[in-house]
Structure formats: structure tokens, C-alpha cells
Amino acid sequence: MSSKFDATSPAPVPGERRNSTARSQALFERALQVMPGGSTRATIFFHPHPPYAAHGEGSRITDVDGNAIVDFTNNFFSAVHGHANPQVVAAVTEAAARGISFGLPTEVEVDLAEHICGRSPAFETIRFSNSGSEAVLSAIKAARAFTGRPAVAKIEGAYHGSYDHVEVSLDSKPGDWGEAAPIGTKYARGTPDAVLGDTVVIPFNDAEAATRLLETHGRRLAALLFDPLPSRVGxxxxSAEFVAAIREATARLGIVLVVDEIVCFRLSHGGACPLWNLEPDLVTLGKIIGGGLPIGAVTGKRAIMDMFDVRPGKAAVPHGGTFTANPVTMAAGLASLRQLDQPAYDHLNGLGDYFRRRVTDAIAATGIPAQVTGMGSLFRIHPHQRPVRDYRTAYPTDGEKALLARLHPWLVGQGFLLTPNLSGALSTPMTESEVDALAEALAEGFAWASSDRAAA
Ligand SMILES: Cc1ncc(COP(=O)(O)O)c(C=O)c1O
Incomplete structure (x- = not known):
């Protein structure tokens, strides 16, 4: 294990229990008065309410009640250097002192664009935005402008942010799986029917079905949106076979292949595509490229990216955004990515392998059926041992959902933050000690959450 990160890592205390939640509870009660459901982020809410963060450093957050939490979500996989990384804080402070945002471009925007484009030959030019959701919708608009087609294909169960079309079949249920093809379902109530008509849903890792559906709808399809390691899909x-099939079919049918690397860009210096030998048309980025501040980006083939070019007059896809490419976010992103050198990737990916071995062994010792999936520094823990290959095989039964609903808050109470479906991401300040502590807590937590006492 690299010692580069050890010095900055505070040692977690296994089994450390939270002393109080009174201040978080009081804040939630205030929030209920002024925000629907007391929350502005559906993805981070869990019952009865999450702890409120006071400050963070490295792999730790301290909540407003003074409880220490080892952070395995890293703000939904984005804080790759953990919290308050000194270089990022310095870059943000210096940039903010020079002016927080302007109605003009800045040099640091060019610096970050050059840095990211320098990481992969597939990243010919880049366009920034304020979130991953915005990057995804911009990529789809560019694909529509480029192809002159209206519809979009996406993978069943995959999450790509909050744009209407990409939310289709996000929470598909067994009754929606269909005979020959998945039935497109609305995620948000009120989504117009037209959205379903313009969205084709494809089952993950089924090369034959993917090819057939792309061929059936190909003349209307502008883009296939594809994440090679989709968190909600398991x-x-x-598989290599699936990737080869969708690349071949999209190229043959003139469909723009948009690879969503908003999470999986953290897998290597050049992102995810090189690991699958995949040549993308467009790639969407976000999360770690902003150093902790709001960001998204579309990158890829110049001919498609040129849809955003404003110079000859009206661009095919005019795209602006008051805060897009603001210098504070750009400086944070650059300071964060410059620290992500090969030793940092080796540390993250090596620790990820250790995590999967360690947690697998700890759970096996309890005899409770559970498993760990993931790759590199990304992981997800499943409360069953069915082989997971797609959304359907990952889909928890009602009993498994109930177990997760008991286990997740218990882990938070023990000082370990994971997403409610028990996925997470490691950060560079983490060491084996944080992983060991979580493995022990998981073993204890699974035993407790499976017990009659917890279920009662
Ligand atoms: C794969 C993927 N795509 C897109 C998004 C949307 O990004 P954002 O939350 O920045 O809008 C997310 C967010 O979690 C994501 O995981």
C-alpha cells in the first residue's frame, strides 16, 4: 500500500457510536417548514432524515452533533480526494479572490479543457456545463442536431441524471420487463407520454436484444446513452461482447454512442473507455473533474462537438449557462485532476481490490448471503448472492429491500456513510484502516439487520 496518503488519514474507530442526533433533527424540523419534504436532494434523503454535515477533512465528516463519519459516498463518488483537500482549497481561495464569476471566459477554463483533452485521444474538444445532468442533455441535443433524429436509447435501470428521457425505466419493476423488449416506464409522475415514445429501453449485457432493438428503432435514434459500469444496474x-455489439450496431446505424463516464471516469487516467477498448462518439463527464464544485462536460469527436460552435452564426445547439465554466470551479477541477497521477490511481484501484476481498471475507464469516460488486475504487454491496449481470439480477426482493432499509441507517449510526443502496467510492486519503473498520461494521450490521429483533 502506498504510504503517500497514510499521513493524512485519520484513523477510524470501529464501532464508534453516535452520541446524539438532536441538532440534525432540529435542523430537519426547520427544513420541513421551508423545503418540500425538508430536502433539496432526493438522492441523499433517507428516513427519518440524514445527519447534517458540519465540516469534513480527508475521509471524515463531522456532523452538527459532533459525530465522526467515515465517508464512503464522497458526495456521490465526486470527492476523489476526500474533503478539504489542501491543494483544492488553496486553488478555490485564490480563484475566488480574483473574482467568482464573469460574463467572460477565463484562462483557467482553457487550462482545464487542455488538461482533460490531454487525457485521451477520444476527447478531441470539450464543452463545460454545471452538472452531469446538463452534460447528458447537451450531449443528447448535439446528437439530435448531428443526426437529425429525435429518439434516444438507454439501458434499463441506468441513472444519467434528471433529464426526462434518461429517467425512463430508471425504477423499472419486474412487471415492466416485457417479453421481447423492456416496457418504458415513467420515473417522475407527470412526464409527458411523448417522452416514452422517443425513448428506447435496452437490457444491460444482452448483446442480442441490444442489436435487435437498435436495428428496429435505428432510423429514429439519435443516440445510445451507455455507462459501462452503471451503479443502479448493479x-x-x-461484458466485452455487449460493448462490441453496441459499438458495431451504433456505428452501422449512424447512432451517436454517448458514453456516460460521469462516475466511471475515475477508473483510470484516460477514463473508462480505454478499459473496454471502446471508441466513443461523445463522452459525458462530471463529478471528479470539478474538484468538489458543480460541473459537467461533454467531450468527444470534433465533428459532433462542432454542433456547439457559435462562430458561424447561430449554433446548431446554442448552449450557455450563467455559471458555466466559472473560474472557481475550473480552478478546483484543475487542482483536483493534477493530483490524480498514476500513483494516485494505483492507490485507489489497489484499495478497491482490497475492499472487495476484505468485505467479501467479513460477510462470508457471518454466513449471511451477501456480495460485493464493483471495479477500481467503486463498490456496491448486495444483500443476496444471485449472480449479478444486469438490473434484473441486481433487483432486490421486498425482503432484501427491507433489510437494506434497516442496515443503511444502522451503518450511518455507527459512523459509516454509504449510499442507501450500499454503493460507494473510495478517496485518495483512505487507507486499509477505513476499509477494515467498514468490513467489521458490515459483518456486525448484516447479522443485526437479519435478526428477528431488527425485523420486528
Ligand atoms: C452516471 C451518472 N450520470 C449522470 C449523473 C448526473 O450528474 P449530476 O448529479 O451532476 O447532475 C449522475 C449522478 O449521480 C450519474 O451517476
Missing amino acids: LVPA
Whole structure:
């Protein structure tokens, strides 16, 4: 294990219990008065309410009640250097002192664009935005402008942010799986029917079905949106056969292949595509490229990216955004990515392998059926041992959902933050000690959450 990160890592205390939640509870009660459901982020809410963060450093957050939490979500996989990384804080402070945002471009925007484009030959030019959701919708608009087609294909169960079309079949249920093809379902109530008509849903890791559906709808399809390691689909990698099939079919049918690397860009210096030998048309980025501040980006083939070019007059896809490419976010992103050198990737990916071995062994010792999936520094823990290959095999039964609903808050109470479906990401300040502590807590937590006492 690299010692580069050890010095900055505070030692977690296994089994450390939270002393109080009174201040978080009081804040939630205030929030209920002024925000629907007391929350502004559906993805981070869990019952009865999450702890409120006071400050963070490295792999730790301290909540407003003074409880220490080892952070395995890293703000939904984005804080790759953990919290308050000194270089990022210095870059943000210096940039903010020079002016927080302007109605003009800045040099640091060019610096970050050059840095990211320098990481892969597939990243010919880049366009920034304020979130991953915005990057995804921009990529789809560019694909529509480029192809002159209206519809979009996406993978069943995959999450790509909050744009209407990409939310289709996000929470598909067994009754929606269909005979020959998945039935597209609305995620948000009120989504117009037209959205379903313009969205084709494809089962993950089924090369034959993917090819057939792309061929059936190809004349209307502008883009296929594809994440090779989709968290909500089970955080299992796309098979080489599936990737080859969708690349071949999209190229043959003139469909723009948009690879969503908003999470999986953290897998290597050049992102995810090189690991699958995949040549993308467009790639969407976000999360770690902003150093902890709001960001998204579309990158890829110049001919498609040129849809955003404003110079000859009206661009095919005019795209602006008051805060897009603001210098504070750009400086944070650059300071964060410059620290992500090969030793940092080796540390993250090596620790990820250790995590999967260690947690697998700890759970096996309890005799409780559970498993860990993931790749590199990304992981997800499943409360069953069915082989996971797609959304359907990852889909928890009602009993498994109930177990997760008991286990997740218990882990938070023990000082370990994971997402409610028990996925997470490691950060560079983490060491084996944080992983060991979580493995022990998981073993204890699974035993407790499976007991009659917890279920009662
Ligand atoms: C794969 C993927 N795509 C897109 C998004 C949307 O990004 P954002 O939350 O920045 O809008 C997310 C967010 O979690 C994501 O995981």
C-alpha cells in the first residue's frame, strides 16, 4: 500500500457510536417548514432524515452533533480526494479572490479543457456545463442536431441524471420487463407520454436484444446513452461482447454512442473507455473533474462537438449557462485532476481490490448471503448472492429491500456513510484502516439487520 496518503488519514474507530442526533433533527424540523419534504436532494434523503454535515477533512465528516463519519459516498463518488483537500482549497481561495464569476471566459477554463483533452485521444474538444445532468442533455441535443433524429436509447435501470428521457425505466419493476423488449416506464409522475415514445429501453449485457432493438428503432435514434459500469444496474461491468455489439450496431446505424463516464471516469487516467477498448462518439463527464464544485462536460469527436460552435452564426445547439465554466470551479477541477497521477490511481484501484476481498471475507464469516460488486475504487454491496449481470439480477426482493432499509441507517449510526443502496467510492486519503473498520461494521450490521429483533 502506498504510504503517500497514510499521513493524512485519520484513523477510524470501529464501532464508534453516535452520541446524539438532536441538532440534525432540529435542523430537519426547520427544513420541513421551508423545503418540500425538508430536502433539496432526493438522492441523499433517507428516513427519518440524514445527519447534517458540519465540516469534513480527508475521509471524515463531522456532523452538527459532533459525530465522526467515515465517508464512503464522497458526495456521490465526486470527492476523489476526500474533503478539504489542501491543494483544492488553496486553488478555490485564490480563484475566488480574483473574482467568482464573469460574463467572460477565463484562462483557467482553457487550462482545464487542455488538461482533460490531454487525457485521451477520444476527447478531441470539450464543452463545460454545471452538472452531469446538463452534460447528458447537451450531449443528447448535439446528437439530435448531428443526426437529425429525435429518439434516444438507454439501458434499463441506468441513472444519467434528471433529464426526462434518461429517467425512463430508471425504477423499472419486474412487471415492466416485457417479453421481447423492456416496457418504458415513467420515473417522475407527470412526464409527458411523448417522452416514452422517443425513448428506447435496452437490457444491460444482452448483446442480442441490444442489436435487435437498435436495428428496429435505428432510423429514429439519435443516440445510445451507455455507462459501462452503471451503479443502479448493479455496478457490474459491461461484458466485452455487449460493448462490441453496441459499438458495431451504433456505428452501422449512424447512432451517436454517448458514453456516460460521469462516475466511471475515475477508473483510470484516460477514463473508462480505454478499459473496454471502446471508441466513443461523445463522452459525458462530471463529478471528479470539478474538484468538489458543480460541473459537467461533454467531450468527444470534433465533428459532433462542432454542433456547439457559435462562430458561424447561430449554433446548431446554442448552449450557455450563467455559471458555466466559472473560474472557481475550473480552478478546483484543475487542482483536483493534477493530483490524480498514476500513483494516485494505483492507490485507489489497489484499495478497491482490497475492499472487495476484505468485505467479501467479513460477510462470508457471518454466513449471511451477501456480495460485493464493483471495479477500481467503486463498490456496491448486495444483500443476496444471485449472480449479478444486469438490473434484473441486481433487483432486490421486498425482503432484501427491507433489510437494506434497516442496515443503511444502522451503518450511518455507527459512523459509516454509504449510499442507501450500499454503493460507494473510495478517496485518495483512505487507507486499509477505513476499509477494515467498514468490513467489521458490515459483518456486525448484516447479522443485526437479519435478526428477528431488527425485523420486528
Ligand atoms: C452516471 C451518472 N450520470 C449522470 C449523473 C448526473 O450528474 P449530476 O448529479 O451532476 O447532475 C449522475 C449522478 O449521480 C450519474 O451517476
